[in-house]
Amino acid sequence: MAAVENSEERNNLFPIFLKLEELHTLIVGGGNVGLEKISGLLKSSPAARITVVAEKISDEIRNLASQSKYIFLNERSFRIRDLQNKDLVILATDDKALHERIRIQARKKRILVNVADTPDLCDFYLGSVVTKGNLKIGISTNGKSPTIAKRMREYFEEVLPDNTNQLLDNMQKIRDRIKGDFRRKVDVLNEITASWLGKSSSD
C-alpha cells in the first residue's frame, strides 16, 4: 500500500508593501536588535515615522535619528500609553516577559506586533528586501533561515539588471498611452512583454 506522504510545507505569509510614512511604528528597545530593525525600516522607507522607546538608546540609533525629522526618541521604560496612535509595534528588548505583556495589550488595540527574536509572538515578520529603483522584492523563508533570506537578497541585487528601473519607466509611459478598453490594454501590454521568459502573449 502506498504510504501517505506529508503534504509539502509552504510559506503562508501574505506580503504587503506598507507606506511607513503614513503609519506610525513603535520600536521598544534601543540596542543592537533595535538598531537592526530601525535600519531595515529606513532602508526601504527613509521617511518612515518611528518612535523609539528604550531605557538605554544606543549612539548608533541616536545617529540615525539625527538624520531624520520623523524619528522620535524616548529614553525611558515602556509605558502602555506608548501604544496610543501606533499602527505597528516592533519589540526588541532583552525582556521576554515584557514582550509578552506588550503583545497582549497591542493585540487588544489591533496593533500588529513583531517580536524580533520570538516568531511565535509575531503577527508579521520583516523580510529581506531587494530594491532596484521602483522595483521591490520582499523575501521570506517563513522564519526558517534569515541568513538564506539575506543571501537571496544579495543574489537578486546582483542578477537584476541595472536598467530594471528604465524598463518600468518605459512600461509606464506605454501603459499611460494605450487607449481603448481595459481588455485591449491588457492584450497590448501582454503582447509587448511576451518575449520575457519565453511566455506566450496570452500568459
Ligand SMILES: C[C@@]1(CC(=O)O)c2cc3[nH]c(cc4nc(cc5[nH]c(cc(n2)[C@H]1CCC(=O)O)[C@@](C)(CC(=O)O)[C@@H]5CCC(=O)O)C(CC(=O)O)=C4CCC(=O)O)c(CCC(=O)O)c3CC(=O)O
Ligand atoms: C522570524 C523573523 C522575525 C523578525 O525578526 O521579523 C526572524 C527571527 C530571527 N532572526 C534570528 C537571527 C538572525 N536574523 C538575521 C537577519 C535578518 N532577520 C530577518 C527577519 C526575520 N528574523 C524574520 C523571518 C524572516 C524570514 O521569514 O525569512 C531579516 C530578513 C529582516 C530584518 O530583520 O530586517 C534580516 C536579514 C536582512 C537582510 O540582510 O536582508 C540574521 C543574519 C544576520 O544578521 O546577518 C540572524 C543570525 C543568523 C541566523 O539565525 O540565520 C533569530 C535567532 C536569534 C537567536 O539566535 O537568538 C530569530 C528568532 C528565531 O528564529 O527563533
Ligand SMILES: NC(=O)C1=CN([C@@H]2O[C@H](COP(=O)(O)OP(=O)(O)OC[C@H]3O[C@@H](n4cnc5c(N)ncnc54)[C@H](O)[C@@H]3O)[C@@H](O)[C@H]2O)C=CC1
Ligand atoms: N544582538 C544580537 O544580534 C541578538 C540579540 N538577540 C536577543 O535579542 C534581545 C535584544 O538584543 P540586543 O538588542 O542586543 O540587547 P541590548 O541589551 O543591546 O538592548 C536591549 C534594549 O532593551 C531596552 N529595554 C529593556 N527593558 C526595557 C523596558 N522595560 N522599557 C524600554 N526599554 C527596555 C534596553 O534599554 C536596551 O535598549 C536579547 O534578548 C538578545 O538575547 C538575539 C539574537 C541576536
